[in-house]
Amino acid sequence: MRDFSYLRANSVDAACQAAALPGAMLLAGGTTLIDLAKCGVTEPETVVDISHLKGLDTITVDDRGVTIGALARMSSVADHAEIKSRFPAVSEALWQAASAQLRNMATIGGNLMQRTRCPYFRDPANFPACNKRTPGSGCSAIGGVTRGHAVLGTSEACIATYPGDLATALVAFDATVHLGDRQVAADDFFLLPGATPHREHAIEPGEVITAISIPASAAAGRSTYLKVRDRQSYEFAAASAAVGIEFEADGRTIRDLRVALGGVATKPWRARAVEEALKGKLLEADIVKQASLLAIEGAVDHGANHYKIELAPRVVARAILKVGETA
């Protein structure tokens, strides 16, 4: 790890100013920044420590929804009683992510800024070609070992999977990312790779994530996060789904449905086609399974990741049936 200057910010304004300096990077929980600095992926000139800032870790719940300060730890959000009861998919996405130690360190703002786990991206010494690290250098993953790579939202420049769980739930329930006074819809905060895979987030130099907010909804209240992975715990998703459902008064006809996928796309992937296909329909296994196939419309595999195209719709269907059938 290359050495850097260390600066403790004592206010959000000071953090914004310091973050605008060339080569400056913000340090909150450190689980991404220090990890990637050790890999040689990031080489900050100055590390701006914001982890001691006061007042940015509060969780506020009212009738309209929840606002979560950017420095709230993943573990405290996962365990928050009202998030568990009113946004279960958010709590489940968080406690199924990483490990207990990492969840105690990682902040909500930092979680949004986590980078892909693409092994080629993480290994600059052996794989100099990576359009995400070095624009125009090529992609080592295309034609390489692709078992974990994305099948949705890919481009000729990049097929790296977005690895996070929380953001999958956030895009499903129309969350907003607060960058001081500027607000960005979670779905717009994460960028498709296109020809510019080095640009991952709609955040500008000198901006700091201060909070996220999630509007209350019946679908968020009746929701789940289903994560399928290579081992039972402490692993990234092979495919995952954040699903929320609201029924008409009959208790069987779907009034509102939210579906987002993780582990299969280059960004948290809202599956609106599935939602639209099932609104107004009865919750029946055959109908749900058929509609869930729409989740992978346009999917392109690179050989070893073909299984995700079969797996993702099954995960979506299972999640919809699970959350729909439990009272």
Add this chain to the structure above:
Amino acid sequence: MTSKTRIPIQLQINGHRHELEVEPRVTLLDALRDHLGLTGTKKGCDQGQCGACTVHIDGQRVLACLTLAAQAQGRAVTSIEGLADGDGTLHAVQAAFLEQDAFQCGYCTPGQIMSAVACIREGHAGSDDEIREYMAGNLCRCGAYPHIVAAVRQAALEVASSMETAS
């Protein structure tokens, strides 16, 4: 307060205050082991994946390999050396690991024990499944997992009964 060479920091470790000068990039793990001689905290992957370096900061279990020493200033750090009583009486989790033979080579053990102490305190040791889930961040290459689960279960029961006695 920017410096690329060395910065003075104060750390509060196991109730003792330490003053040292380190490069800003020095992790809490390297500060403990190389600067303060507290080698009970182990370096496994040094990449946030194995849990061998687990310590407590302000009572919360965290990974010392992904924490800058400078970041730990003003916080209370507990390492495995600070777990037993001053008179050498082992913590209930340490005793349970001995009794249940919950290790083979022992390299992951300090991290396992620090993680288990927090796991029990958090209330996440209610069943074997819950113990496995909430201890998943500590890898054991020897595969001593069944005995580790047994040790955490035993210690959780002892901690619960001692709390009942106290109240």
